[in-house]
Amino acid sequence: MATRTAYRTCPLCEAGCGLEISLSTQSDGSEVVDRIRGDQKDVFSAGYVCPKGATLKHLHEDPDWLRQPVLKRDGKFVPVSWDEAYETIAAKLQPILKEHGRDSVAIYLGNPNVHSLANSLYGRALIMALGTRNRFSASTVDQRPKEISASLMFGGPSIPVPDVDRTDFLLMLGANPHASNGSLCTAPDFPGRLDRLQKRGGQLIVVDPRRSETAKRADEHIAIRPGTDALLLAAMANVLLTEGLADPGHLLEYCDGLDQLPALLAPFTPESVAPATSIDADRIRSLARQMAAADKAVVYGRIGTTCQEFGTAASWLVDIVNLLTGNLDTAGGAMFATGAVGQASTKGKPGAGRGFRMGRVKSRVSRAPESFGEFPVGVLAEEIETPGEGQVRAFVSVAGNPVSSNPNSNRLNAALSSLEFMVSVDPYINETTRHADVILPPPTPLQKSHYDYVLLNLAVRNVANYSPAVLPLEESQLPESEILLRLAAVAAGQPANAAVTASLDESAATLMLESSVQDEYSSVAGREIDELKAELDSRRGPERLLDISLRTGPFGDGFGSTPDGLSLKKLEESPHGVDLGALQKHRIPELLRTPDGKIQVVPEMLLPEVERLQQALGRELNGELQLVGRRHIRSNNSWMHNIGVLTSGKNRCTLQIHPDDATRLGVKDGAETRVTSRVGELVVKAECTDVVMRGVVSIPHGFGQHEAGVELRVAREYDGVNTNILTDDEFVDEICGNVALNGVPVTVTPA
Numbered sequence: 048m049a050t051r052t053a054y055r056t057c058p059l060c061e062a063g064c065g066l067e068i069s070l071s072t073q074s075d076g077s078e079v080v081d082r083i084r085g086d087q088k089d090v091f092s093a094g095y096v097c098p099k100g101a102t103l104k105h106l107h108e109d110p111d112w113l114r115q116p117v118l119k120r121d122g123k124f125v126p127v128s129w130d131e132a133y134e135t136i137a138a139k140l141q142p143i144l145k146e147h148g149r150d151s152v153a154i155y156l157g158n159p160n161v162h163s164l165a166n167s168l169y170g171r172a173l174i175m176a177l178g179t180r181n182r183f184s185a186s187t188v189d190q191r192p193k194e195i196s197a198s199l200m201f202g203g204p205s206i207p208v209p210d211v212d213r214t215d216f217l218l219m220l221g222a223n224p225h226a227s228n229g230s231l232c233t234a235p236d237f238p239g240r241l242d243r244l245q246k247r248g249g250q251l252i253v254v255d256p257r258r259s260e261t262a263k264r265a266d267e268h269i270a271i272r273p274g275t276d277a278l279l280l281a282a283m284a285n286v287l288l289t290e291g292l293a294d295p296g297h298l299l300e301y302c303d304g305l306d307q308l309p310a311l312l313a314p315f316t317p318e319s320v321a322p323a324t325s326i327d328a329d330r331i332r333s334l335a336r337q338m339a340a341a342d343k344a345v346v347y348g349r350i351g352t353t354c355q356e357f358g359t360a361a362s363w364l365v366d367i368v369n370l371l372t373g374n375l376d377t378a379g380g381a382m383f384a385t386g387a388v389g390q391a392s393t394k395g396k397p398g399a400g401r402g403f404r405m406g407r408v409k410s411r412v413s414r415a416p417e418s419f420g421e422f423p424v425g426v427l428a429e430e431i432e433t434p435g436e437g438q439v440r441a442f443v444s445v446a447g448n449p450v451s452s453n454p455n456s457n458r459l460n461a462a463l464s465s466l467e468f469m470v471s472v473d474p475y476i477n478e479t480t481r482h483a484d485v486i487l488p489p490p491t492p493l494q495k496s497h498y499d500y501v502l503l504n505l506a507v508r509n510v511a512n513y514s515p516a517v518l519p520l521e522e523s524q525l526p527e528s529e530i531l532l533r534l535a536a537v538a539a540g541q542p543a544n545a546a547v548t549a550s551l552d553e554s555a556a557t558l559m560l561e562s563s564v565q566d567e568y569s570s571v572a573g574r575e576i577d578e579l580k581a582e583l584d585s586r587r588g589p590e591r592l593l594d595i596s597l598r599t600g601p602f603g604d605g606f607g608s609t610p611d612g613l614s615l616k617k618l619e620e621s622p623h624g625v626d627l628g629a630l631q632k633h634r635i636p637e638l639l640r641t642p643d644g645k646i647q648v649v650p651e652m653l654l655p656e657v658e659r660l661q662q663a664l665g666r667e668l669n670g671e672l673q674l675v676g677r678r679h680i681r682s683n684n685s686w687m688h689n690i691g692v693l694t695s696g697k698n699r700c701t702l703q704i705h706p707d708d709a710t711r712l713g714v715k716d717g718a719e720t721r722v723t724s725r726v727g728e729l730v731v732k733a734e735c736t737d738v739v740m741r742g743v744v745s746i747p748h749g750f751g752q753h754e755a756g757v758e759l760r761v762a763r764e765y766d767g768v769n770t771n772i773l774t775d776d777e778f779v780d781e782i783c784g785n786v787a788l789n790g791v792p793v794t795v796t797p798a
């Protein structure tokens with residue numbers, strides 16, 4: 048019988064749904080989870096949950112989830128104590144650092160870091176302690192182009208989100224929220240929000256090379272050739288400008304460079320982009336007119352527009368079309384969320400800032416540009432393979448599975464096996480971590496507290512939601528904040544013990560408070576750090592840092608100056624979350640961080656991109672097909688295929704191919720089919736279906752966990768392939784090196 052109900056935000060994807068978790072007490076006093084369902088009272092998700100939400104129980108009970116560190120001895124992983132694990136790491140890492148310098152160690156941070164409070168707050172401490180330039184993350188197989196385009200335009204990475212709850216017209220490119228639940232747009236029950244948009248008479252138009260689950264339910268699906276979204280958007284902007292439909296509304300006075308747009312986009316007429324995009328010129332023209340005519344309209348682009356050859360240009364043009372149609376920074380358009388943490392107080396902040404720079408440092412081998420302090424993941428393998436000063440000899444992965452998620456997997460796989468030392472902070476022995484010498488496992492999601500430190504800054508409502516851990520740690524486990532801080536201690540040449548990590552934690556809190564009291568616009572400007580620290584009770588670790596962020600944030604209690612404001616205590620008393628209202632319009636100019644306090648409509652860095660786009664107008668395919676990805680509601684990138692209830696049923700890892708292409712190439716439905724790209728080759732079952740347009744094939748990512756040494760008993764058996772064997776580390780969005788995972792040229796033959 049259930050004896051307790053706990054509430055917890057689901058940390059698995061960006062939607063952040065509220066969960067209601069029923070537990071019962073066993074005869075030995077321990078608790079087990081009986082059931083997980085949507086929390087009807089959650090202020091944001093109101094009971095919505097997808098099939099993955101309930102599997103937090105399965106993750107917690109998964110026998111393959113490591114409960115204590117493991118160390119590789121004679122090629123086999125054996126359990127060891129935390130002390131032994133860290134001693135080994137120190138013994139291996141320190142000599143490499145001493146002999147070859149800080150850059151000889153690379154670090155990769157994967158996607159779950161942004162879904163973990165501890166990692167969002169302490170990942171940086173580890174990076175600083177390592178002191179390497181060779182930093183990588185999943186961001187460069189994901190949203191980096193959007194971060195760059197937004198930073199160039201607005202001076203900082205403020206990314207506008209579509210105001211789905213109030214818009215009348217949503218033009219969605221390269222996103223499939225019916226599977227993904229949305230991204231760079233935190234919106235629990237995204238599908239329900241789209242239904243409501245249509246029910247109130249609004250329109251949803253989906254642009255995608257595949258008739259995705261979202262496209263099927265849209266008012267219209269427009270099939271587009273992969274990689275050509277920037278051309279479509281440039282042509283729409285061109286129509287708006289030439290037909291006198293462009294009107295940025297209240298933003299006009301904050302625009303710098305608007306007058307350059309007409310000449311710049313003149314070559315991109317609907318007629319000129321029609322062949323490349325394979326969208327009718329008349330439809331492009333009417334789409335622009337529809338956007339202009341709608342009272343509240345918004346363009347939203349996601350993975351299909353960022354993980355492609357022209358990701359940065361497409362991301363920029365999404366915001367240009369929103370700007371030109373008067374839909375940027377207004378209700379029902381593209382709006383800026385005000386997160387309760389992670390943003391400084393917004394009161395009274397002037398627009399001017401230092402602006403955005405990238406490429407200050409270049410990677411050693413192929414001179415790829417740094418952005419946000421990271422190199423693109425596409426160059427990781429060559430940094431390991433290429434001898435010479437600065438060669439990467441040791442590797443740290445935290446919550447990442449790059450062998451599965453990064454391009455040219457075979458190459459990266461081989462590179463990782465050549466390392467002198469590798470340590471992974473990860474619960475599983477998978478394609479990547481099997482190469483590690485030591486694996487440090489985090490607690491399960493039910494054993495961690497949660498606040499979505501990063502993604503609530505991209506939500507369609509202003510919301511704050513904290514959940515304490517539901518279940519206690521086992522004796523053999525450590526909190527993930529402690530795991531990361533101990534690793535930081537070792538990297539800094541200090542002992543990995545609780546005294547050292549307590550002092551690192553103290554410094555983190557002091558630093559955070561320092562930057563607030565020194566900020567003249569902060570609610571605690573000029574106050575004493577010790578006085579503020581005294582107010583933080585006995586909190587330590589992520590909870591203390593979160594409390595500081597909340598209290599000094601835009602909705603915070605200012606440590607007493609705004610007594611009704613937010614604090615962690617207030618969130619603890621609100622298990623269903625705190626609703627802070629609809630997104631606020633007219634955040635511009637206050638949020639701009641450009642040097643002149645204006646929107647850079649035509650960032651100089653993008654001028655060569657426009658030229659590159661022009662060259663793409665006349666491009667033809669040499670009889671190759673273009674490979675794109677896809678997601679399924681019961682997947683989560685590469686790491687949840689070990690949960691049987693999520694992998695049961697029909698095989699999902701198929702090559703979708705249009706029946707006309709299949710006939711032409713002699714490919715039979717259900718038959719083993721060979722797919723070859725510049726870098727790799729694999730054999731996969733074909734699924735002949737007209738959901739993909741002619742000339743396009745699709746394979747989902749995250750499958751193919753059969754490699755020797757992988758200890759995932761369910762996932763190993765799944766009949767799937769790793770599509771990133773085909774994706775190409777040299778096929779990138781040139782401006783930032785973000786990998787073009789979509790639109791990869793491939794040939795297809797019967798196997």
Ligand SMILES: Nc1nc2c(c(=O)[nH]1)N[C@H]1C(S)=C(S)[C@@H](COP(=O)(O)OP(=O)(O)OC[C@H]3O[C@@H](n4cnc5c(=O)[nH]c(N)nc54)[C@H](O)[C@@H]3O)O[C@H]1N2
Pocket residue numbers: 156157158159163185188189350354445446447448449451452453472473474475477489527676677683684685686747748749770771774788
């Ligand atoms: N072809 C193709 N490739 C893609 C994509 C695509 O669309 N197509 N999508 C890309 C995108 S958007 C992304 S974000 C990347 C993701 O790329 P990655 O982040 O590299 O890969 P994930 O599959 O998310 O792997 C997450 C890892 O974190 C571990 N993990 C899970 N929870 C925790 C935790 O709480 N703590 C720690 N320490 N570890 C944890 C898991 O065991 C797993 O090893 O993949 C990219 N790759």
Ligand SMILES: Nc1nc2c(c(=O)[nH]1)N[C@H]1C(S)=C(S)[C@@H](COP(=O)(O)OP(=O)(O)OC[C@H]3O[C@@H](n4cnc5c(=O)[nH]c(N)nc54)[C@H](O)[C@@H]3O)O[C@H]1N2
Pocket residue numbers: 060061158189220221222223224226227228229230254255256257259271272273274275276349350351352355675676677678679680681682683684685789790
């Ligand atoms: N169930 C589930 N949910 C997830 C994840 C997961 O793996 N599974 N991963 C999470 C992560 S890390 C992320 S980043 C988000 C991603 O969330 P989404 O961006 O919604 O990702 P997808 O569902 O892959 O949808 C991308 C769509 O882009 C289309 N596409 C491919 N190439 C192009 C192109 O050139 N142009 C256009 N217009 N479309 C193109 C594909 O056909 C596909 O339908 O999902 C998150 N949520």
Ligand code: SF4
Pocket residue numbers: 057058059060061062063064095096097098099100101228235
């Ligand atoms: S959509 Fe599913 S996986 Fe994502 S937060 Fe909600 S329940 Fe969790």
Ligand SMILES: [Mo]
Pocket residue numbers: 158189
């Ligand atoms: Mo992602």
